[in-house]
Structure formats: C-alpha cells, structure tokens
Amino acid sequence: MWNLFRAEWTKTYKRPANIGLFLVTLGILLLAFVGMVGISFYEGMDSQFADQIRQLTLFPTSLQVPLIVLSQLGSILAIVFMSNSIGAEYTNDTWKVLLPRRARRSDFIIIKVIICLLFMTLLIATSLIFAALLGVLANLIVGGDISNMEQFSASGLFKSLVPIFLQLIVFSSITLLVTMASRSTIMGIVFGIVGNTIFNVAASLSKLAAKILPNLHISNLEAHWLFDGEEKTDQLDLVTGFFGTQVSLTTSLMVVGAYIFGSIIIGLLLFQRRDMAGQ
Amino acid sequence: MSGIAITAEGLTKVYKNVPAVNNLSLHIPEGTIYGFLGPNGAGKTTTIRMLLGLIRPTSGKATVFGHDILHARQHIAPYVGAIVESPAFYTFMSGLENLRLLARSGGHDLPQARYDELIEFVGLRGREKDKVKTYSLGMKQRLGVAATLLNDPKLVFLDEPTNGLDPAGTVEMRNLILRMGQEGRTVFLSSHLLFEVEQVCSNVAIIQKGVTIKEGRVRDLLAAEGGPGYAIEAAPFEKAMAILQEIPQLKATSFDQHWININAEPQDVPQVMRKLVQADVDVFQVVVRQRSLESLFLEITGTGGAAAPQPLAEVVVGGR
Numbered sequence: 028m029w030n031l032f033r034a035e036w037t038k039t040y041k042r043p044a045n046i047g048l049f050l051v052t053l054g055i056l057l058l059a060f061v062g063m064v065g066i067s068f069y070e071g072m073d074s075q076f077a078d079q080i081r082q083l084t085l086f087p088t089s090l091q092v093p094l095i096v097l098s099q100l101g102s103i104l105a106i107v108f109m110s111n112s113i114g115a116e117y118t119n120d121t122w123k124v125l126l127p128r129r130a131r132r133s134d135f136i137i138i139k140v141i142i143c144l145l146f147m148t149l150l151i152a153t154s155l156i157f158a159a160l161l162g163v164l165a166n167l168i169v170g171g172d173i174s175n176m177e178q179f180s181a182s183g184l185f186k187s188l189v190p191i192f193l194q195l196i197v198f199s200s201i202t203l204l205v206t207m208a209s210r211s212t213i214m215g216i217v218f219g220i221v222g223n224t225i226f227n228v229a230a231s232l233s234k235l236a237a238k239i240l241p242n243l244h245i246s247n248l249e250a251h252w253l254f255d256g257e258e259k260t261d262q263l264d265l266v267t268g269f270f271g272t273q274v275s276l277t278t279s280l281m282v283v284g285a286y287i288f289g290s291i292i293i294g295l296l297l298f299q300r301r302d303m304a305g306q
Numbered sequence: 307m308s309g310i311a312i313t314a315e316g317l318t319k320v321y322k323n324v325p326a327v328n329n330l331s332l333h334i335p336e337g338t339i340y341g342f343l344g345p346n347g348a349g350k351t352t353t354i355r356m357l358l359g360l361i362r363p364t365s366g367k368a369t370v371f372g373h374d375i376l377h378a379r380q381h382i383a384p385y386v387g388a389i390v391e392s393p394a395f396y397t398f399m400s401g402l403e404n405l406r407l408l409a410r411s412g413g414h415d416l417p418q419a420r421y422d423e424l425i426e427f428v429g430l431r432g433r434e435k436d437k438v439k440t441y442s443l444g445m446k447q448r449l450g451v452a453a454t455l456l457n458d459p460k461l462v463f464l465d466e467p468t469n470g471l472d473p474a475g476t477v478e479m480r481n482l483i484l485r486m487g488q489e490g491r492t493v494f495l496s497s498h499l500l501f502e503v504e505q506v507c508s509n510v511a512i513i514q515k516g517v518t519i520k521e522g523r524v525r526d527l528l529a530a531e532g533g534p535g536y537a538i539e540a541a542p543f544e545k546a547m548a549i550l551q552e553i554p555q556l557k558a559t560s561f562d563q564h565w566i567n568i569n570a571e572p573q574d575v576p577q578v579m580r581k582l583v584q585a586d587v588d589v590f591q592v593v594v595r596q597r598s599l600e601s602l603f604l605e606i607t608g609t610g611g612a613a614a615p616q617p618l619a620e621v622v623v624g625g626r
Contacts, residue, residue: 034410041399119397123390124453127358128412130380135411303360 028134035138039146044111048104052150053157055096060084060161067169081171087179089162093154094187098194104150105195106219109143109202114212122303133295136203140291143199151188186253193245197283198223200290207294207301234271241286243269244279251276309336309371311461311492312357317366319352319516326352328516329366334494334509336371336460339487341507341524342496343603349516350496351391354465357494358388370461383412387454388463392470393446397439401430401449404438409456416456424452428482444475451482461492468499480506504599512603519606528602535569538582539591546587550578567595 039045063084067077082088097104113136116122126132163173198219205222206215229236230243237243243266250262267273314332318325327349334340344350355361357368359379367374373381395404402421409416425434428448438446447467454462464483468476476499483506486493497503503510504524511521520527540546547566550558556568556578570578575592582589 030410030413030415033415034407037403037407037410038396038399041396041403043398120392120394121396123355123358123360124388124394124408125411126360127386127388128383128408128457130383300362302362303355 028138031129031134031138032141035135035142036145039112039142042111042115044115045108045146048108049150049153052096052100052104052154055100056093056154056158056161059092059096060158060165064165064168072170077169081166081169084162084165084169085172086159086162086174086176087184088175089158089165090155090184092162093151093158094191097151097154097191101147101151101191102194102198102223103220105143105147105199106202106223107216108146109139109199110206110212110215110219112139112143113203113206114210114215117210118212126303132299136207136291136295136298140200140203144196147192147195147199151191155184189253190245190249193248193283197241197245197286200287200294204290204294204297207297230269234269237269237271238274239282241283244274244282247274247279248276248283251279310334310369311336311338312340312368312370312494314353314357314368315366317353317356317368318364319349319356319361320364325516327356327363330513330516331518332368332511332521334492336492337487337490338509339483339493339495339507341503341510342494342513343500343503343510343599344513346498347515348513350513351465352516353513354388354390354463354494354496358386358390358463359383360390384457385460386463387457387459387461388465389447389450389454389467390463390465393450395438395446395449395453398437400435400437401425401441401445401452402434404449405452405456408453412457414457420456424455427455427485428452429478443470444472444478447471447475447479448482451479455486459491461494462486463494463496465496466498467495468497468502476502500598500600500603510599512606520602524599528599535567535595536575537591537593537595538566538568538589539564540566540582540587540589542587545585546582546589549582549585549587553578 063080067074067080070076083091116125125135129135166173201222202215202219205218206212209215209218223242226236226240226242230240231237247263247266247270250259250266254262263273310333312332312334314330317327317330317332319327330349330353332353342350342353352361356363357370357375359375359382362376369375370382371385373379375382395401396407399407402425405421405424406416421434425431428451430445430448430452433441433445438449441449447470451464451467454464467483468479471479480502483493483495487506495503495507507524509521509523510527511518513519538546538550543560543563543566547558547560550556550566550568556570558566558568560566568578579589579592
C-alpha cells in the first residue's frame, strides 16, 4: 500500500487541476490582502478603515481570512479534487493500466480517500501559513504590529477547523460515490456542488429533510463540540428549530457517519463489481 | 515452457442480451506468441479485458497460469502485463514518471537501473524525461510496451499494438514482440494486421461474433486449409480455364481473368502443363502460391467475400 500511496501522491501533486486548486485558493487570499492594503492606502493611513485592517492583519486574527474563505470554498475544493481524482481515471481510461496490476481494486479507492484528506489538510495548512505571512507583510506596509500572541489559541483554531473538515469529508465522500456511479468528473462536480446547495435549501424548508440530510447534523455536531455556555444553548436552539425536535449528539454522529462511510462503502462495492469496458 | 498460460472454457460476456463473447474456448501454451484474430467487434478486446479482470464474464471459466481469473487475482497480477487498446498514460507526467508510477501502483519500487533497461529496450532513450503529451503515437505504444514489462511478466497481452503506427513503427513493434517471445514470455497478441501475426505468431485463434472458429498452430492451419498451390499464367485464358476446370481436384479459380489458381501436388504439375500445351494453350508462367493467413482469415470469417480479389504479390512466393 505504501508504494501505491506514493504513486497516487505523485499523480496528485503533478496534476495541473490540483495545482490550479492550490493557486486559486492562495490567489483569493492574496487578492483579499492586496485589496485590504490598497483600500487602506486609498482611505488614508490615519483612517478608521486602516485601523481595522491593522487589527485584521494582525496574527492570529489574520487567520480568520483563510478560515472564512475555506468555510465557503472548502467543500467545493474537496468535491472538485475527489471528482477529478476518480473521474480522470475513467476519462483517460487509465483504470485499465492500473487495475490489472493489483489483486484488490479497493486499494486504489482507499488510497484516493486518504490522499484527498491529506491534500485538503495541506491546502488548509498552506492557506493558514500563507495568510499569516501576508498578514505580516500587510502590517509592515500599513504600519501596524505584526502579532499579538496572547490572542492565539490552538484549541480555538482547531475548533474553527472542525466544521470545515466535516463539510469537506461528507461532501467528498458523496462525490466519490456519484463519480463512481456516473464514471464522470463533471457529474461528480455538478452533483457535489448542486447537491450541497439543494441539501441546504431542503434542510431549511423541511423538518424531514433536515433530519435525513447531513448539513444540519454537521451544525448540530458543531454546536455540541465547539461551543460552551450560552453560545452553545443558542446554537442548539437554532438547530433544534430546523429539526423540529432536539436531536442528540449520537444521532447526528450516526447520520454524518452513515453519509461518510455509507458513500465510501457503496462506492467501493460498486467499483469492485463494475466492468471496466473502456470509454 | 511446458505449462499452460491461459485456458478458457465457455467464456461468455453478454451486454444487454447481445453476446460480445460467446462460449469462447482457448488453450494457450506457455512461451508461445499467440495471435488472437477476428474482425472488428468479434470480441477480442472484451476477451482480453475479461482475462485481465477488468470485466466480469457473464458465464464460463478462465484461468491464467492455472489460477481462476475472478477469484485468484493475487496469483495472476504479479505475472501479467498488458496494453489494452490504445495506450493510456498520465500525459502531464514524463515517460519515466509514468513508468515509476505504474510500477508503484503495482506495489513495486524498482531500482533506476530497471527503468533505464526498459527505456533502452523500447528505444525511448533521450525522451524519457519529456512529458508524454509530447510523444508521438508510436512512442506512446513503445512506452506501453515498457509499462507492460515493468514487473517482468511471464504473460503479456498486446491488444492492437500496431494501431496507428507507421511502417517503421510497425516493424519496431514486431521486433519488440519477437524479442519478448525470445525471452521466454507468453505473448497474447490481438491484431488486425494478419501479415504481422503470421510473421511473429506460432499459434493463432480466429474468433468471430465471440466464438472461436479456428485455433491451432499457424503452419498446421495453413496446411489443413489447402496448403501450397500454383498460379498459372496462360493464353487464351478462357480455354485454359475450361481445361483446368475439367479436372475437379485442381479446384481451378481465378480472381482477375489473368492468373488461374490451382491446388495440385508437385508431381502432378507436368501432366497438367502437358494437357494445356497439347490443347494449344500457351503457358507463360507457373509459380508456387503459398496460402497466407490473410486469405485463410478472409475465407473462414467470410469478411473478404467469395469474390474478394487477392493481390497476386501476396500469394505468389516463389517460381519454378
């Protein structure tokens, strides 16, 4: 499995689409910081806006920028990555050169799931580091302090990352299944993105949909895990409003787990039995 | 070399009630270069995909080196290499990177010397670090051959390896196949190019509509289906034809109103000539006509049609 992992990783970092995902994410961060610095100059260094930018670009506050970007884009990036990782093998008909080399087909999919998580972790880590560096640079330009380490909390950062990871794991798993079933990168991406939106809308409109779809269960898990005291109560009330009844942590855990493992297992079973008759 | 590389009994694949492969039987000895022939849509690629575990048979049984293709892939995968249809690679990576990736995908971490050896073997030295998207089709085919040999397989499947190659590329591929055979590998060669198959293969199977219609040693098949005959150039043509057709065992035929093909034993030829001369027929040439795999193929698959002309240059291999 180690050699298969190395092979898949080589493919991953060399694939132009993945380099594109990386560059787009970092590019958005760069644009955000350039925009903030540019507007500070435009408004004047003594302006209230410039003061706000100095606060926002101060480490660790500067990490909020990539966290906001990733909370919006993280699941889409994972969907595109996963769909491309599996769909490209169908599109280029490369399964036929890979599969006869191993006895177990499932090895390829398990490694692809692991690589997806690794890639997304690296993307998130790189985004955070890049944003921190950009913050330092921005503060040097607009003339503020570089960091305020007293504000930094590793557990706080971890708590902010949990919902991002949960979202991307759930939707990359569903994308894996759809791509496997449709044998198409495009179908995987479209279903992943559209499905995410439809799930959100459906869960907000119907209590039944809220209970069976993963989105609000992820919110329920976040409310249980990430918040304390009054904030936790507020979050749980909000989620309970959508469900129409209180849903336990265990139930949400089971629903989210079912989507993740269910999608992967059904995908694996499909892949094991499916004919690779070429394009 | 005495073992059996591939067996198939009643191998069948049905797509939406249409059989792509129907009750196919194969028996391929180890160490042979085995030609797998058939017209388009005969089921050649489907058969190869089944033997490689890419497609599940609808029914029937097949083994590779005695191991069931469905349930014992762990005993098959290490000993098999394959090119299925067109070569498929990761075009954003170099030839060398593709080879390394494919070896690792199979669980092998080969030393650089092995890659160098294979690159040398297929004649890609100097281009191995270029991206595959810059390769010609011939180079991709050769890289495909290198990829099949990564795990030093005992059995190599080559599905139309000369497709799209120019004449020089075709000759190179033929030499590569012969070298694989000389190294003791079993080569399962599916090809449309019957002349190529005849040049390199010791055994062939001809399939049509998914059914094996002939299987055996090339030499035996050609001998059994008529063996050598003679082509006669004589005038007047109609008179010569009429005389020869009076002797049914000669099976005199003509495709071009010029040459007459007959089947005859060498000792009978003088008597046939004498008969023509005594009837005032002028005989200009008598040449040996060797039966080709192509003519055999066209005849038994019916793809050439009964009236399909056979170019004389292909059938005449020597004169007397």
